[in-house]
Amino acid sequence: MGRIWVMYKKELKIYFDSPIAYIFMVVFLGVTSWLFFRTFFLIKVSSMRSFFMLIPWMCLFFIPAISMRLWAEERKTGSSELLLSLPFQEWQVVLGKYFAALTVYVLTILLTTPLAIVVGALGEPDWGVIVGSYLGSIFLGAAILGIGTFVSTLTTNQIVAFIIGVLIVAALTVVGQPLFTLFLQGPLAVLTPYAEWLGLANHFTSISRGVLDSRDFIYYLLMTALPLYLTVKSVQASKV
Amino acid sequence: MIEVENLTKKFGATLAVDNVTFTVKPGEVVGFLGPNGAGKTTTMRVITGLIYPQAGTARVNGYDIWDDPVAVKRSLGYLPESTPLYEEMGVVDFLRFTAEARGIPKKDIRARVDEMIETCALKDMAFKDVSELSRGYRQRVGLAQALIHDPPALILDEPTSGLDPTQILEIRKLVRKLGESKAILFSTHILDEAQKTCDRILIITDGRLVGEGSPQELAAMAKGSSLYRVEYRGELQRLLSAVPAHMKVVQEQRLPDGWMALDISSSEADDRSEELFDAVVAAEGKLRRLARKEATLEEVFLHLTGGGEA
Numbered sequence: 382m383g384r385i386w387v388m389y390k391k392e393l394k395i396y397f398d399s400p401i402a403y404i405f406m407v408v409f410l411g412v413t414s415w416l417f418f419r420t421f422f423l424i425k426v427s428s429m430r431s432f433f434m435l436i437p438w439m440c441l442f443f444i445p446a447i448s449m450r451l452w453a454e455e456r457k458t459g460s461s462e463l464l465l466s467l468p469f470q471e472w473q474v475v476l477g478k479y480f481a482a483l484t485v486y487v488l489t490i491l492l493t494t495p496l497a498i499v500v501g502a503l504g505e506p507d508w509g510v511i512v513g514s515y516l517g518s519i520f521l522g523a524a525i526l527g528i529g530t531f532v533s534t535l536t537t538n539q540i541v542a543f544i545i546g547v548l549i550v551a552a553l554t555v556v557g558q559p560l561f562t563l564f565l566q567g568p569l570a571v572l573t574p575y576a577e578w579l580g581l582a583n584h585f586t587s588i589s590r591g592v593l594d595s596r597d598f599i600y601y602l603l604m605t606a607l608p609l610y611l612t613v614k615s616v617q618a619s620k621v
Numbered sequence: 622m623i624e625v626e627n628l629t630k631k632f633g634a635t636l637a638v639d640n641v642t643f644t645v646k647p648g649e650v651v652g653f654l655g656p657n658g659a660g661k662t663t664t665m666r667v668i669t670g671l672i673y674p675q676a677g678t679a680r681v682n683g684y685d686i687w688d689d690p691v692a693v694k695r696s697l698g699y700l701p702e703s704t705p706l707y708e709e710m711g712v713v714d715f716l717r718f719t720a721e722a723r724g725i726p727k728k729d730i731r732a733r734v735d736e737m738i739e740t741c742a743l744k745d746m747a748f749k750d751v752s753e754l755s756r757g758y759r760q761r762v763g764l765a766q767a768l769i770h771d772p773p774a775l776i777l778d779e780p781t782s783g784l785d786p787t788q789i790l791e792i793r794k795l796v797r798k799l800g801e802s803k804a805i806l807f808s809t810h811i812l813d814e815a816q817k818t819c820d821r822i823l824i825i826t827d828g829r830l831v832g833e834g835s836p837q838e839l840a841a842m843a844k845g846s847s848l849y850r851v852e853y854r855g856e857l858q859r860l861l862s863a864v865p866a867h868m869k870v871v872q873e874q875r876l877p878d879g880w881m882a883l884d885i886s887s888s889e890a891d892d893r894s895e896e897l898f899d900a901v902v903a904a905e906g907k908l909r910r911l912a913r914k915e916a917t918l919e920e921v922f923l924h925l926t927g928g929g930e931a
Contacts, residue, residue: 399709459705468694
């Protein structure tokens with residue numbers, strides 16, 4: 382645990398010593414607030430539903446932007462030579478880096494809570510739904526970040542890591558959307574429940590309805606653990 | 622103590638390191654000398670556990686890279702080639718991170734960082750970001766991170782490349798001082814540097830160790846022979862049978878005007894031009910040029926690495 386902590390501190394320091402974390406937060410908050418308030422005062426309903434509907438699509442583009450540098454940059458500048466010559470085990474480095482990136486994301490999500498306060502001040506929203514949705518946002522982000530971290534080990538180019546990350550996450554999101562499952566007709570119809578289960582955003586929707594089903598959390602934990610396991614394997618594979 | 626045993630590393634079909642074996646004892650600075658692409662960096666990366674070899678092993682301080690890679694890394698200081706560092710980090714932050722990563726107890730970290738700043742003369746740069754440093758200072762930060770846990774073994778990959786002459790001298794002096802107690806393996810492609818800094822030199826080319834010895838031994842090896850340049854006309858076979866046993870034709874070239882240019886090496890160090898002259902007479906040939914030249918360490922190096930004619 383202590384080893385992960387050392388790695389975590391260093392990685393978090395880099396996020397906040399360079400402008401990456403600040404730019405990420407400002408843009409994320411700016412875009413979500415704008416899209417939310419654009420309709421909020423027109424609809425005149427004291428709910429954050431339209432805000433949380435945005436989250437899966439925001440995460441799709443924003444989270445690969447945090448994770449793209451995690452490994453690609455180290456490889457590019459050669460600092461991975463130095464990093465991997467330090468007495469860490471690969472999984473300690475992978476987890477330290479992952480949790481640092483997760484912290485940036487969770488902090489950003491927590492910075493949107495003033496929106497909830499505004500909504501609460503103007504009416505009487507369902508607080509259970511809001512708390513559930515925040516929880517869902519964090520689990521959804523954790524899974525996308527895991528995928529992004531893995532993709533980052535596959536290339537030395539951050540832009541490539543970003544684009545491939547977005548593509549994979551987009552595929553996993555779209556697969557569960559009605560627009561996609563609609564096409565599963567005839568003999569393919571048996572696949573519909575599987576496609577819906579696989580869809581990244583579907584579980585988020587069910588959590589953000591305020592239904593805390595353990596199956597949804599297990600899904601996200603699985604979608605986080607598997608990419609992180611692959612990340613460790615990918616880092617080890619570079620040594621052969 | 623660094624031990625490398627029958628190390629073989631392939632990248633795809635290319636053989637980067639071929640069955641290399643050597644030892645670096647504590648209190649010894651060993652120079653790893655070879656042309657670019659000879660396998661120096663690959664060997665060093667295997668010892669530091671960055672890559673695994675196909676065959677053979679390496680041990681640092683008794684720990685095997687296969688059995689306990691983390692212990693190997695803990696016993697090592699490594700300065701990678703071209704010194705990659707974290708550009709966004711401050712010098713002190715970076716050193717604190719490496720100190721923590723190398724498991725120095727929390728209460729000692731501050732003292733160790735201060736000591737490294739002192740040893741590597743980083744005082745003026747301590748609060749700057751790594752990205753603001755010049756090449757020389759970067760190199761010192763690289764050395765500081767390698768030394769911060771006072772490791773028994775050090776691996777320095779071309780520590781002087783890209784530095785100015787004063788900086789090179791400083792680094793060499795530091796390496797000599799550290800070499801009094803530590804096992805140091807230090808790679809270079811500059812012969813003169815290996816000669817001045819190292820107790821022992823390993824010469825590597827195409828992944829194979831081709832020569833080993835102290836600079837004095839290698840120099841003696843060089844001094845022990847000499848080279849004669851001769852231009853000769855007549856029967857080559859007759860000359861070959863007439864030259865004394867210690868001489869050998871290493872290169873022959875037919876000149877357009879019917880003469881032959883011969884390079885003849887002799888294992889005798891003193892001047893034997895006279896015997897060669899007699900041999901030409903005995904072969905009933907003609908001689909129009911005879912020059913003698915003593916081999917230098919450089920020629921030994923070129924000879925061993927097959928780098929061409931000196």
